[in-house]
Amino acid sequence: MRLPEPIVYCVLHIQKVHAIRNTQSSFLLFLAAILFTCSLVACSKPDLVCEDSLGCIEIAANDPVRLATLLATSGAAESLGNDSLGGVEIAIDERNGELLGHQIELTNADSGCLAEQAIGAAETLTAVSNIIGIIGPTCSTAAAAIIPIINAANNVMLSPSSTATNLTTTDSATGGVWQPGFFRTAHNELWQGVAAAKFATSYLGATTAVIIYDERIYPFDGVPTSFAAAFEELGGAIIMQQAILPGQTTFSEQLSSIETIMPDILYLALLEPEARLLLGDLADHDVIDNISLLGTDSLLVPGFMTQGETAVPNFYVAGPAVSGSAYNQFLELWQFKYSDTPNSFYHAHAYDATNLLLDAIETSAQVGKNNSLLIGRQALRDALTNTTAFPGLTGTLNCQAFGECASGEALGIYRITETAVDQSNWPPDLFWMP
Helix, strand or coil, X not given: CCCCHHHHHHHHHHHHHHXXXXXXXXXXXXXXXXXXXXXXXXXXXXXXXXXXCCCEEEECCCCCEEEEEEECCCCCCHHHHHHHHHHHHHHHHCCCCEEXXXXXXXXXXXXXXXXXXXXXXXXXHHCCCCEEEEECCCCHHHHHHHHHHHHHCCCCEEECCCCCHHHHCCCHHHCCCCCCCEEECCCCHHHHHHHHHHHHHHHCCCCEEEXXXXXXXXXXXXXXXXXXXXXXXXXXXXXXXXXXXXXXXXXXXXXXXXXXXXXXXXEEECCHHHHHHHHHXXXXXXXXXXXXXXXXXXXXXXXXXXXXXXXXXXXXXXXXCCCCHHHHHHHHHHHHHHCCCCCCCCHHHHHHHHHHHHHHHHHHEEECHHHCEEEEXXXXXXXXXXXXXXXXXXXXXCCCCCCECCCCCCEEEEECCHXXXXXXXXXXXXXXXX
């Protein structure tokens, strides 16, 4: 067996030291020679050692730092996914496309908003061993489906827009699906319900409300329940809660009840197709002019309209809301890069998620000779979990044990006007913040 050159070099020097000691019997000279030898070669110590319980990602001196996005860049949530992708790209641009002296390489995969598509994309990405972390997915249903895949691959994933409550809990009674490796900068939908209740009572002066919700997107005591609890705590009364059926196209039962009750607020936790049909029926029955309508962020999508393609009076939607000087600077960068303004609402959350990930990589990386990197997978998860007082565009972020990093500050109310409906003013202007 041939010894590596550094070891041969070390052995030769030690032999020389022995010769010196034998001929001159000088202990001091012997010690000096040993110290000199060890200063020349570190033949007994490897450059970088992986001692991480989940293994390490090795990045050679000239290799890039590889990240990925797993966002809905096609389908019903396309506007949300592409909006988030812009936030990721700007965060990387601000670092001149580099991290720790390595180029940042970004791979984009389309998760869609469906579990099946997201699973296939996640399996493809996690098969690439040197992808350090993933920004995504866009939709909560996709996130719930791929969290086990991310955990099994010892990877990390930060979602900018998956808001479902069950994603950041392990409580089986509420359908908790969290596993290590999942984080999010999106708000928990429970906070959205509270913000909507504050707006309904403090701004609109509402004292009675009816909730219509879709269990497919808001299961496990999610945003409808949080709205109801906050509304009642603020002095209001929930006089009816009713779930719609999957694919329901007529709403005679709901209409009859609403006409009888005539609440101050109709709270809609629905997807756009069903909500559009319901609002069309309400308009046909002349009910809509006398009730304020308040929707969840699932309705904050371009071109939302009634069947008659006319705006609904007194129609408000809760959703992400960001303001401040740092955000204004971000918008200038967006304009410079894309010659446009964002057309959706989660770009700031994606920007924050990317910076959280990049900072965590810097914190957990070992830097070796010639600027090679060794990144422990558990060390990276720990760096994310231990993130505190992070100054994000969406507020001050503090990551919790089950991946909750959002501040809860970046929420507000938008008014859907006629100009917003025909998309001449989309996204709509921010109307109110808590």
